[in-house]
Amino acid sequence: MSEDVLTKKSKGAPANVKDFKKKAKKRKFPLGFDHQEQSYKQGKIDQTDNKTHIKTSSLFKNNPEILDVDRPTVTQVKENVFTSDSFSELNLHPHLVVTLNKVLNLTCMTCVQKQTIPVLMCGRDAVVRSQTGSGKTLAYGIPMVQALQSVEPKIKRGDGPLAVIIVPTRELAQQTYQIFLKLLKPFTWIVPGVLMGGEKRKAEKARLRKGINILISTPGRLVDHIKNTLSIAFSATRWLILDEADRTLDLGFEKDLTVILNSLNSTAPSRQNVMLSATLTDGLSRLTGVCMKNPVSIHVSENSKTSSEITYLDVAAQSQTMSFSVPDNLQQYVVVVPSKLRLVCLAAFILARCKFENGHKLIVFVSSCEGVEFLFSLFTSVLCHPTTNQLHPLNFLRLHGNMKQRERTEVFQEFSVCRDGVLLCTDVASRGLDLPKVTWIVQYSPTTAAEYVHRVGRTARIGAQGNSLLFITPAETAYISELANHNISLSEMKLQDILSCLMLDDTYKGRGKYHKSSGALEQEIRERATVLQTEFENVVHANEENVQLAKKALQSFVRAYTAYPSSVKHIFHIRTLHLGHAAKSFGLRDAPQGLTQEGSADHAKGSGKARNQAKRHDKNHGNHKLSAKERMSTLLCSEFSSGI
Numbered sequence: 001m002s003e004d005v006l007t008k009k010s011k012g013a014p015a016n017v018k019d020f021k022k023k024a025k026k027r028k029f030p031l032g033f034d035h036q037e038q039s040y041k042q043g044k045i046d047q048t049d050n051k052t053h054i055k056t057s058s059l060f061k062n063n064p065e066i067l068d069v070d071r072p073t074v075t076q077v078k079e080n081v082f083t084s085d086s087f088s089e090l091n092l093h094p095h096l097v098v099t100l101n102k103v104l105n106l107t108c109m110t111c112v113q114k115q116t117i118p119v120l121m122c123g124r125d126a127v128v129r130s131q132t133g134s135g136k137t138l139a140y141g142i143p144m145v146q147a148l149q150s151v152e153p154k155i156k157r158g159d160g161p162l163a164v165i166i167v168p169t170r171e172l173a174q175q176t177y178q179i180f181l182k183l184l185k186p187f188t189w190i191v192p193g194v195l196m197g198g199e200k201r202k203a204e205k206a207r208l209r210k211g212i213n214i215l216i217s218t219p220g221r222l223v224d225h226i227k228n229t230l231s232i233a234f235s236a237t238r239w240l241i242l243d244e245a246d247r248t249l250d251l252g253f254e255k256d257l258t259v260i261l262n263s264l265n266s267t268a269p270s271r272q273n274v275m276l277s278a279t280l281t282d283g284l285s286r287l288t289g290v291c292m293k294n295p296v297s298i299h300v301s302e303n304s305k306t307s308s309e310i311t312y313l314d315v316a317a318q319s320q321t322m323s324f325s326v327p328d329n330l331q332q333y334v335v336v337v338p339s340k341l342r343l344v345c346l347a348a349f350i351l352a353r354c355k356f357e358n359g360h361k362l363i364v365f366v367s368s369c370e371g372v373e374f375l376f377s378l379f380t381s382v383l384c385h386p387t388t389n390q391l392h393p394l395n396f397l398r399l400h401g402n403m404k405q406r407e408r409t410e411v412f413q414e415f416s417v418c419r420d421g422v423l424l425c426t427d428v429a430s431r432g433l434d435l436p437k438v439t440w441i442v443q444y445s446p447t448t449a450a451e452y453v454h455r456v457g458r459t460a461r462i463g464a465q466g467n468s469l470l471f472i473t474p475a476e477t478a479y480i481s482e483l484a485n486h487n488i489s490l491s492e493m494k495l496q497d498i499l500s501c502l503m504l505d506d507t508y509k510g511r512g513k514y515h516k517s518s519g520a521l522e523q524e525i526r527e528r529a530t531v532l533q534t535e536f537e538n539v540v541h542a543n544e545e546n547v548q549l550a551k552k553a554l555q556s557f558v559r560a561y562t563a564y565p566s567s568v569k570h571i572f573h574i575r576t577l578h579l580g581h582a583a584k585s586f587g588l589r590d591a592p593q594g595l596t597q598e599g600s601a602d603h604a605k606g607s608g609k610a611r612n613q614a615k616r617h618d619k620n621h622g623n624h625k626l627s628a629k630e631r632m633s634t635l636l637c638s639e640f641s642s643g644i
Contacts, residue, residue: 059344063474064338065474067474067477069334069336081131082110091121096142096145096146110134112136112139112298117142120140121147124296127292128277129299130278131300132327138183141179144241154189157211157212159236161233163215163241165216166241166248168248168253174194174196174412191211191212192212195215195222205225208225226259242273244276244454245277257287278453278457331468331491332488333490333492334470335493336477336495338473339582340581341495341529345499347382348501348532349442350422351501351502359419361419362438363458364422364425365426365444367447367561368559369402369556371445374586376424378587382535383396395420398423419437430458438458439459441466446572449488453486503524508528
């Protein structure tokens with residue numbers, strides 16, 4: 001082409017630019033997208049003004065429709081927490097009453113304490129059911145201390161365990177131990193002790209040789225000492241307490257409990273047995289029949305004014321059609337969130353409570369240890385960025401069963417004393433823990449109705465105010481009716497309202513200016529949510545380590561989804577789970593097929609024979625697209641190839 005022709009074309013350029021500007025203004029497209037209008041719609045990058053234009057369709061298209069939540073009419077079970085009765089009205093040692101008043105700052109009994117303490121002081125076995133945070137530990141702790149301090153001659157360390165308390169988690173064991181340290185301040189000759197996994201066995205053996213009178217332990221560690229420690233003996237044991245007994249069975253400790261009971265029965269046949277929980281399960285009926293004699297059932301509610309004797313078969317009958325009790329001051333909410341939006345919705349909710357408001361402590365329950373690690377890593381990278389949180393820096397902590405015991409103890413203590421923060425955890429924190437001033441419980445991964453009650457019980461304790469939020473997908477809305485069957489009522493919180501907090505600052509601002517119409521506002525909220533999702537995805541795909549962390553979390557999520565009990569399997573079924581959308585909620589851009597290729601690819605790289613076999617397989621069978629069932633099978637099998 002000649003130079004004159006080029007010159008003529010260049011001379012005509014200004015007129016073309018003016019025309020283009022007018023057209024672009026009419027179309028409301030920025031300069032530079034005349035030949036890429038479709039690309040602009042798909043979210044490509046505008047190189048002229050250095051702003052990233054966000055693809056909103058990836059998050060807000062092809063989602064299932066969110067229908068209005070059908071809230072069944074529910075009459076919630078009400079349970080009075082406090083009474084006007086004082087501890088001084090009981091026939092307790094004066095020093096014990098003073099300790100309750102001065103050390104524990106308690107003067108009046110709760111309802112469960114009023115009903116339980118007299119029964120246990122009479123020497124009866126009991127099954128106690130009362131809402132979370134109602135003071136069940138003191139309900140058995142006070143009569144136990146009263147009985148042990150009155151033993152003549154005085155108890156000595158060498159007498160060994162006179163009381164054995166079994167709890168399901170290490171954190172609850174440590175908390176119970178601290179309570180007994182306070183109760184026993186005036187009775188220094190009675191020695192409490194705790195045994196739990198993660199601690200040095202040698203140090204625990206030394207404490208057992210010296211002597212422990214009130215032994216608090218997790219089941220697995222106690223069985224370990226029964227089998228391997230000669231100095232442990234139960235010939236003097238008078239009390240057996242199973243705190244959160246149903247959870248102990250759920251965690252698979254039934255064989256361990258059998259070992260413990262056999263050891264107790266062989267040396268200390270006569271003892272007082274107590275089971276306590278906020279919920280009853282079928283497994284407790286078997287346990288009650290094995291280790292209890294004519295137990296008294298204590299169920300605190302408006303309809304139960306007095307205790308009544310029942311047989312262990314009645315416990316099983318109650319567990320089938322049980323109405324669970326939650327604190328009156330607990331406000332319970334549910335939000336229906338499509339799978340792709342779960343991550344940004346959770347992040348927006350945390351920002352709304354912890355960045356734009358003050359004084360909130362949140363506990364977020366996740367289904368797996370890998371999920372906790374993933375969210376902790378992602379949120380600390382994105383939401384705790386110093387440029388975005390100068391006024392209210394976010395404080396994230398994590399707690400799960402794969403952490404070292406020292407870390408778990410430090411996290412538990414730090415979250416107990418901090419004024420605000422977010423604890424990402426598994427169900428190790430769902431039972432019995434008294435974490436002060438928790439304002440919100442977020443159930444990011446739903447669970448059974450019984451476990452739901454225990455989770456929300458970490459807030460609104462002993463008359464305080466509290467809130468809870470449950471995340472479910474449109475395919476899981478039947479879970480609301482499942483909770484209603486147990487007399488639990490939820491109010492709906494809209495997804496749009498949660499995401500709207502992103503409008504409170506310009507950290508996640510979208511592409512441009514908007515009119516004040518409702519449609520424009522909704523579009524900007526969507527774009528800001530997509531900006532946040534893009535930041536998450538950029539962090540996940542920044543390096544291979546982050547990608548692997550996200551993949552492991554997704555695989556654990558899928559495995560947990562297949563492990564729901566049969567009672568709720570029709571609600572949480574793997575067939576209703578869209579794996580591509582689920583991957584998006586873990587910051588992964590790849591379709592689920594990509595999750596499984598890495599482990600097999602690594603195998604192939606290390607073996608020429610494997611590579612040749614893979615090529616022959618492709619040649620014979622073709623690279624056909626996997627069906628949903630095949631993808632699911634490959635995804636579940638990938639846990640072996642990826643080394644989990």
